[in-house]
Amino acid sequence: MKTNPEKVVVIDVMTCVSGTTTSSEAVSLFIKMKQSLVDGFSIKLSLINATPMSSSFLNASFGELFDQFGYPMIKERITLVDYKPSQAKQIKDYLDTINKLVK
């Protein structure tokens, strides 16, 4: 899936979701990220004011992206912005964990 490096979309997590606790809350974020990737965009995911993410939320958002696009695509096309270091670490650790589990 070729991308134009100038095709970048900023997705604000807390604008997409009502919370970050349950898997059902994650669906709208997953759909938005998925569509952006399918359309050839790179994503800057803004975590401004983002509340802590549960494992269920991560499963239904990043986990689903992992299953459908793979870790290399996520690393290539999604970056985080406006984050606290602990938030970035949580998402990175989650992706590393599920990556190890599939090997």
Added chain:
Amino acid sequence: MSEYRIQIIGHTQVYPWVQLINANRFEVLPSKPRSLNIDLTNMNFIAPYHVVSLACLIEEYHMNGVIIKFNQGNNPATDYLDQLGFFDYWKKGFDRKKYHPDKVRTSFCLWQLDIEMFNAYVFQAKDYFNRHFFSDKDLQPLNDSLTELFNNVVDHSESPVRGYVFTQYFPKRNQIIISVCDFGNGIPKTINRFLERTKGKGVSNIAALLMGFKKGFSTESTPSNRGLGLDNIASIVKTMKSELLIISNDVYFKQKHDGSVVKALMPEAFPGTQVVISLNTRHLKPLEVEDIVHAEYTL
């Protein structure tokens, strides 16, 4: 029958309490009573796990149209329940899914689990204990524990009775105790059903519960489950040198503050799952304000 009476004894040991719950469930009665009388006159002891499982027991009757009455007696345990507002919970018009402040400053109210209220409970509980007791401490472990427990109920329990959560701080013991109860399938039973379906046979209930803690093991109750929830809970508890108690089906499981585990089969199964997390507040980290980073972070 017109009225069914349950005499509640607050057993300090888990198993007699399990027996009391089982012996008095709505489904074991030969006929539907018009009213349920919860007799608390001899209730000599009460712990957070009694509160939530008693709430589930009563909820089962209420769901079946039985009027709930209390014989409160005069003892410290019933005074405590009174201050929690417990006796109002099944009155007509009372919304158990909403936040109702109680008179016990060290507790955060008894709430009926509902997916609509998860975020509210998680963040309000953290905010409450931050404001009143731990203004300089990071209460994220409380937040994370509640979140994982709630999702466990929503994703796996299939409980016909709405479960309950209750959080109590014990300052002298340096503990915040979170107790969640549901009358669902139970963790070992859910896991064994999955194993029988996918592998052709199950394992012992203790082995099944232990499998639930294994990172990456999932019964796929929802499409996105990846088997991280119980492992997350156990990690939080271990990091904080705290305790985790799970009573699910006939399994008694306790992870102690030093990480050691006690597991046993009870003679009788609990009708679902009860989880008690006792967070040691001496191991709460200082609250650090993190700066927002704007530079792009590559995953």
